[in-house]
Amino acid sequence: xxxxxxxxxxxxxxxxxxxxxxxxxxxxxxxxxxxxxxxxxxxxxxxxxxxxxxxxxxxxxxxxxxxxxxxxxxxxxxxxxxxxxxxxxxxxxxxxxxxxxxxxxxxxxxxxxxxxxxxxxxxxxxxxxxxxxxxxxxxxxxxxxxxxxxxxxxxxxxxxxxxxxxxxxxxxxxxxxxxxxxxxxxxxxxxxxxxxxxxxxxxxxxxxxxxxxxxxxxxxxxxxxxxxxxxxxxxxxxxxxxxxxxxxxxxxxxxxxxxxxxxxxxxxxxxxxxxxxxxxxxxxxxxxxxxxxxxxxxxxxxxxxxxxxxxxx
Numbered sequence: 001x002x003x004x005x006x007x008x009x010x011x012x013x014x015x016x017x018x019x020x021x022x023x024x025x026x027x028x029x030x031x032x033x034x035x036x037x038x039x040x041x042x043x044x045x046x047x048x049x050x051x052x053x054x055x056x057x058x059x060x061x062x063x064x065x066x067x068x069x070x071x072x073x074x075x076x077x078x079x080x081x082x083x084x085x086x087x088x089x090x091x092x093x094x095x096x097x098x099x100x101x102x103x104x105x106x107x108x109x110x111x112x113x114x115x116x117x118x119x120x121x122x123x124x125x126x127x128x129x130x131x132x133x134x135x136x137x138x139x140x141x142x143x144x145x146x147x148x149x150x151x152x153x154x155x156x157x158x159x160x161x162x163x164x165x166x167x168x169x170x171x172x173x174x175x176x177x178x179x180x181x182x183x184x185x186x187x188x189x190x191x192x193x194x195x196x197x198x199x200x201x202x203x204x205x206x207x208x209x210x211x212x213x214x215x216x217x218x219x220x221x222x223x224x225x226x227x228x229x230x231x232x233x234x235x236x237x238x239x240x241x242x243x244x245x246x247x248x249x250x251x252x253x254x255x256x257x258x259x260x261x262x263x264x265x266x267x268x269x270x271x272x273x274x275x276x277x278x279x280x281x282x283x284x285x286x287x288x289x290x291x292x293x294x295x296x297x298x299x300x301x302x303x304x305x306x307x308x309x310x311x312x313x
Contacts, residue, residue, distance in 0.1 A: 037302040057303040069097040075235035076104035081294045088178040103190035113174035132196030142202035148211035155211035156186040187215035223247035230262040241277040
């Protein structure tokens with residue numbers, strides 16, 4: 001080896017002989033003002049998230065067109081970002097065929113249906129000793145859990161049914177109610193002690209446990225149908241990715257072939273469990289797209305309703 005580096009001795013080659021990762025053919029195209037949604041999506045660069053988003057839409061459209069199942073597993077932040085109308089429209093169009101959420105998602109969904117508002121100001125309420133102490137929410141969800149246990153039903157279906165039966169004023173914004181009205185599976189997966197309603201005297205762990213266990217078994221049944229379907233995780237960092245992994249394990253244990261299942265994770269951050277338990281481990285076909293829910297979800301909806309008409313369902 002030479003004692004010193006001499007640039008003149010470098011062995012060089014042509015740019016045309018090397019492998020390049022980016023080419024002008026992959027660049028963004030300038031879409032026209034007023035262009036169609038499909039034209040806009042096609043104009044995105046075929047690089048990184050632009051390519052992944054096109055792949056996501058292509059896979060979900062194929063499943064949609066074949067009448068396959070698409071499960072939306074969503075964290076509570078989806079509702080807090082004001083995206084309930086987006087999810088509800090996809091449910092009513094028959095594109096989303098099942099919904100799973102966590103306990104906080106049920107809290108926000110019920111509050112929106114009841115009061116047209118949710119997501120209290122924790123920074124203000126916590127020092128005052130008022131955080132999580134809303135009476136109506138705690139009573140309603142405790143009654144739903146008791147009814148679910150009594151009837152052997154799941155928590156998600158029961159909350160949605162009560163929103164419909166009681167004709168809550170803002171029920172048009174309830175994802176759980178829409179799922180019940182459209183007769184699709186809707187499940188709520190509670191981790192006891194994580195939701196504000198658990199602090200109240202009405203909360204009964206046996207009721208909640210029985211109701212959410214029914215929902216876990218229901219989602220296991222749903223996952224067992226995803227051989228030609230999709231699981232889309234939106235904004236759940238821990239609970240739903242763990243629920244999904246166990247449901248996949250149960251399905252595979254009884255011999256269900258999920259090798260062709262498609263999974264996607266849409267979130268604001270690249271986190272371990274969604275990437276590992278949703279995208280990497282369960283199947284060989286998964287995509288992660290990092291971005292804000294309030295932008296990604298409306299764009300995803302527009303892509304999915306392409307070819308189905310532009311009017312809201």
